[in-house]
Every structure is written in structure tokens, then in C-alpha cells.
Amino acid sequence: MNIVGLESIVLQSEVKRPVSDALHTFDAGTTVVTKVHTDEGIVGCATTHFGRAKAGAAILKTILDKEIAPLLIGEDPHFSRKVREKLWFATEYYGVTGITQFAVAAVDICLWDIVGKASGKPVCHLLGGARDRIPAYAMVGWYYERERDYLEHCVAAVEEGFKAIKLKVGKHSLEDDIRRIESVRNEVGPDVTLMVDANQIFDETEALRRGRAYQELGIYWYEEPLAPYRTEGYVRLSQKLDIPIALGENYYTRHQFYDAIRMNAGAIYQPDNRRTGGVTEWMEIGALAEAAGRKIASHGGGAGNVNILCALPNAVFLESGSLKHQEQGMFATELQLIDGSILLPSVPGMGTEVREAYIQKHRVS
């Protein structure tokens, strides 16, 4: 089988109510759909979402169309490591990290999607399945425009069937963090797992002070207290705190994960499907973490991440939004939440196919 073309499509959806964390407000609503076409008619599909960075989609589309598409023609999609190396050497001059890696990741996901579709199996089965479902937590504890909305969303997620919830912290005082955590705990009861995410906002002193408070409150993990490049700070925090530190959503490729894992920067590593370089890179990061006795969780949800996490024995959680109204959403594959876990979809490939009607409705370029 040979690749005969790459197509990139930019979608724009309206962001009615932007949400925030301690550092960002998500108001862009842009998605790039990458499709890789083969001479057998099988098409691989991947999506790259931009919650912010409004020009990001146009930059990614340019890299895909102008730099990457010509390099793929004639390649066999089964040779994802060969393609990855080819793309690395073709693009490293302007992007060993950043949006260039978003492009490399999208291609890799498309290749695995093609291989899965060609074999009639979900990609997890080809990677070597470790489980058929993955515990999921609901990322619903944002800072909302109407402040009190976080509580309503957390309660709704538990009613939907999630047994774990993540709350944003750090935008305001520690007292405000404690108020948010305790109010959710009071509403959802003692059996729901709570995580917190500071999105890089603290310096090391403040990260330690707040971390001690979070661990007193029984929080399951403490995510991204420091900027991603503060690896030594992460090491010191991990030594001083009992609460597991989660990090990695802003790391690019196995090389950055390798540095953090070998230095013992944290306990739970969170690859992002856009930044890490796709399925191939993810599996290697998972293996590095497993060999070091460390856990993996995804940054972001969706069927693609379910396929990957179900192939990693040290995966502990999938991040997810609400699964309500999937029939009106972007993806053709609808996920199922049972007893707090999301089931591996049986659809061949990655499950990352975008509904054609959705593309027609939201396409801008």
C-alpha cells in the first residue's frame, strides 16, 4: 500500500462560553483535520484542536501542505518509524518542538488509522492490548465565566457516570482553591477521586505551600505546578511532597520525557497527542515510564487516546470531557462510559474519523 496524498482541512466552531485555567482562556475553537490518502482507497484521519492560538491552524495547515505532503507520496503507511525519521530530518531545522511536531503527530496518527482500517482491527489490538477499557476522569472543574458553574458541571459529570473529576487551581488564592475543592467534595461525596491542575502558574515556593494543602485534602494528583522546563524544581517538589506530581502535557517527543523520567520529575506522565509525535512516540514514552515504575495518563481524550492507553499496562487515567451529545459532535465514533471507565471502541483504526456532515458545516479552509 502506498500513500498518494495528504489533505488538510481547517474547521471553526463557535466558542459560546470560553473556559479558563490559571494561565489560559480557551476561545479559539479551531481544528485541523488531516487526511492521508492511499492507493487502496483507505484514508487515515487525525484531528488537531487549538483551544487557543487563533493563527495556529493556518500555520499547521501550511506545514502539512507545503513541507510534509510531498514527502509522504509513495511511502507505505505500515512504515511509521521510517516516515517519522524522514519527517524529523526534513523539519528539524525549524521545529524540533512546536507546531511542526503537531504536524508529525497528525501524520503518525493517520498512518496507524490506515493500518488499523486495513486490518479491520482497532489500533490497540495491533499495538498489543493491555486492557479493554480505561478509567476516565472528567475535566470539568474549569474557571467559568459564571464562577459558580464549576460546581454544577462537577455534579453533572458524576451523575453521567464519571468517578473522578479534575479541578483547575491556582488562579486565585490558596483559600479559593480550598473553597473550590471542599465545595465539590461536599457535593460529590468521599468516593469520587479528585485531581487538581495548576497549569504552570506557581513558583517553587508557592507550589510546595499549595501542594501540602492539596495533599491534606486527599487530592489524587497535583498536575503541572511549575513551568514545563523547571525539571529540577519538579524533582525537588516530588521529593518534598507525598502527593503524586503529574506533568508532561507540554513535552515534545520521547526525548523530553526521557529527561524528566530519568531525573524523577514526577510520578504520572501525561503525553499530549499533538505534541508528543503520535502513536509511535506515545508507545515509546509509555515504555520509558513503565521501566522507571511510573504511570501514564493522557492529556486530552477521544477514541485515539483510548486506543493508546488500552495498550499501555501502566496507564491509569484518560482525560475526558462530558460524553453527552456525542451524536451531534465532531467524531463518528461514539465512546461508551461504563462504571467510570471508557470502553475501547471496536471500530477499525484509531476511531478518529470526523463526520463528513460536521466538516461541511464547519469548514473554513
Ligand SMILES: [Mg+2]
Ligand atoms: Mg493540565
